[in-house]
Amino acid sequence: MRRPLRRLSRAPPWLQAGWTGAKSAWIQQLRLQHPGLGAALVLLKTWAQRRQVYGQSVGFPSGLGFNCLGLFAVQQSLPQVGLVEVPDFAPEAKAWHQEDLSAVPSLVTRIFRFYAEDFDWHSELVSIRLARRSAKAARGDVRVLAIEDPVETYLDLARPYMNQARSELLRRExxxxxxxxxxxxxxGFQ
Structure with missing residues (x-):
């Protein structure tokens, strides 16, 4: 029979909301910091699906992983898209607003250019939590893309699903x- 290691009188906020809620809320906060960023992230994920380099079931990053890839590239080129505190729960509802789509082409180009020209796939870690370039831990195959989970930082959103060949395919794409x-x-983007 399984017994809890410790009993809590009240569940912590992150457990009440669930990890997914915290991750989604944090990404939503980052998306709101730049006009068009939400649409650029959707375009990135749509591109990945069309190029068949999307989804853990086929050995590639998930939607969360691609959100992190896009956000990290934008954080490197646009400092105003920086850190926000991990929320205890989903943010308060805000009035609906239409996204400024005029910035989308520039953002999408920045994202792809960053991973094609600036990012070192073998030694760097994608971390929207740190919002700065850093070396990845030397665990497993260092030639595989590493994407830090923004809340459960001990998890890698890419490496458990990717191997060197798929990582290289994503880089080439x-x-x-x-x-x-x-x-x-x-x-390929329409």
């Missing part, structure tokens, strides 16, 4: 997309 966007072509 991002490089090809960056080259396409750099030449002004949005083929």
């Amino acid at each position: 991002m490089c090809a997309a960056a080259a396409s966007l750099g030449s002004g072509s949005w083929e």
Whole structure:
């Protein structure tokens, strides 16, 4: 029979909300810091699905992983999209607003250019929590993309599902997309 290690008179806020609630709320807070960022993240995930480099069941990052990839790239090039405190629960409801879509092309181009030209896939960690470039821990295969879970920081959102070949495929796809966007072509993004 399983017994709890300790009894709590009241569950902590993060457990009441659930890890997913905290992660979603934090990402939502970051998305609201820049016009068009939400749409850019949706476009990134849609691109990944179309290129078949999306989803843990096929060995690639999940939606949360791709949100972290997009947010981290934007944090590196736009300092105003920085850290926000991990909320205890989902943020208060705000009035609905229409997103400014004029910034989306620039944001999407920044994201792909960052991973094609600046990011070191072998030695760097994607961490929206730190919002700065840092070395990844030398666990397992260091040639595989590493994405830190923003709440459960001991978890990697990519490495358990990816191997070196899939990590390299994702890198090549991002490089090809960056080259396409750099030449002004949005083929594959419609």
